[in-house]
Amino acid sequence: GAVVSQHPSWVICKSGTSVKIECRSLDFQATTMFWYRQFPKQSLMLMATSNEGSKATYEQGVEKDKFLINHASLTLSTLTVTSAHPEDSSFYICSARPGGYDQPQHFGDGTRLSIL
Amino acid sequence: AQSVTQPDIHITVSEGASLELRCNYSYGATPYLFWYVQSPGQGLQLLLKYFSGDTLVQGIKGFEAEFKRSQSSFNLRKPSVHWSDAAEYFCAVGPMYSGGGADGLTFGKGTHLIIQP
Numbered sequence: 001g002a003v004v005s006q007h008p009s010w011v012i013c014k015s016g017t018s019v020k021i022e023c024r025s026l027d028f029q030a031t032t033m034f035w036y037r038q039f040p041k042q043s044l045m046l047m048a049t050s051n052e053g054s055k056a057t058y059e060q061g062v063e064k065d066k067f068l069i070n071h072a073s074l075t076l077s078t079l080t081v082t083s084a085h086p087e088d089s090s091f092y093i094c095s096a097r098p099g100g101y102d103q104p105q106h107f108g109d110g111t112r113l114s115i116l
Numbered sequence: 117a118q119s120v121t122q123p124d125i126h127i128t129v130s131e132g133a134s135l136e137l138r139c140n141y142s143y144g145a146t147p148y149l150f151w152y153v154q155s156p157g158q159g160l161q162l163l164l165k166y167f168s169g170d171t172l173v174q175g176i177k178g179f180e181a182e183f184k185r186s187q188s189s190f191n192l193r194k195p196s197v198h199w200s201d202a203a204e205y206f207c208a209v210g211p212m213y214s215g216g217g218a219d220g221l222t223f224g225k226g227t228h229l230i231i232q233p
Contacts, residue, residue, distance in 0.1 A: 006159065034220045043206065044160075046220035059220075093159055095220075101211045102167050104150060105221060107160040 003027050004096050006108030014116055015086060021079045021111045023094030029074035030096035034105060035067070038091040050077050084115045118143045120209050122224035129197050130232045137192040137227050139207030149190040150208040150221065151181055160206065166190065177201070202231045 003026040011019055023033060032051050036044040048069050050056040056069035066088075068080040077096075081088055091112050095105035119142045129135050141147060148167050152160040164175025171183040181192045190207060205228075208221040 004159070036220070043223040043225045044221075046222075049220055095160075101148060104162050104165050105210075106162065107152070109159040110157070112157070 001027055002098070002106040004030075004094065004106045004108040006094050006111055008111060009109060010112045010114075012114045012116065013084065016083055019081045019084055019113060021081075021092055021094070021113075023077045023079070023096065023108055025075045025096040025098075025106070028096070028098045028106075030077075030098060031074065031100075032097045033071055033077035034095045034097070035069060035077075035079050036093045036095065038093060038110070040091075044093060047079075081113065084113070086115045089113055089115045118147075118209055118222045120207050120222055120224035122205075122207055122227050124227045125225070126228045126230065128230040128232055131199055132196050135192075135194045135197045135201070135229070137205050137207075137229070139190045139192065139224060140188050141190065141207070141209045142188065143209055147209045148211065149181075149183060150210070151175065151179070151190075151192045152206045152208060154204045154206065154226075156203075163192070163205075197229075197231055199231045199233070202229055204228050 005024045007022045035047045038044045047062045048056045048058045050069045050071035052071050052074050071077040091110050093110040095107045097103050097105045121140045150165045151163040154160050163179045164173050166173050166183045174180050179194050204226045206226045207224040210221040
């Protein structure tokens, strides 16, 4: 149980294009979903928290207009990297939580984004 | 602000030997504590969690962790490691009160576990 699917797993695109990453909870409803970014051999850094039907809450230093988050349903959140540039290349991981703070987050397998 | 310290960047253990991965945290209230494991190029898998109650928690794959409030620690242990345990291990604390309403997890930098045959 508690499976989170993230798609695509790897994307390569040209600088200036926009890329959409999907995060789905397959067997539970996720009231809250999270987006993290991980640089090579480093830890995960929280980018934003999204609750279904409301605006995402971004961490300090994360550009809202560059990283658009939509949490349209209790099983789907999307992260769109707009006008991507090489410095946006990274490993992006989503997680979903079925309830409040006393529930663990379940993570997707991540998306490796490479901007040429 | 909350923080998590994993003092060991790399640990090498012989297969069959015991393992302990250290984790210390700084948190302004009673924390929720987690250990996750990450294989190369993969997402994170939850090994175990502590919310309240018994300070010794059992997880999957034979792992356990002990919450010690006086030491602000949540060390991960396994009595006998297997080659398949080689991976990156992350300790995390939550929720994260950043003032903006976000409540994600704060992760340590990770410990890379190497298993020697």
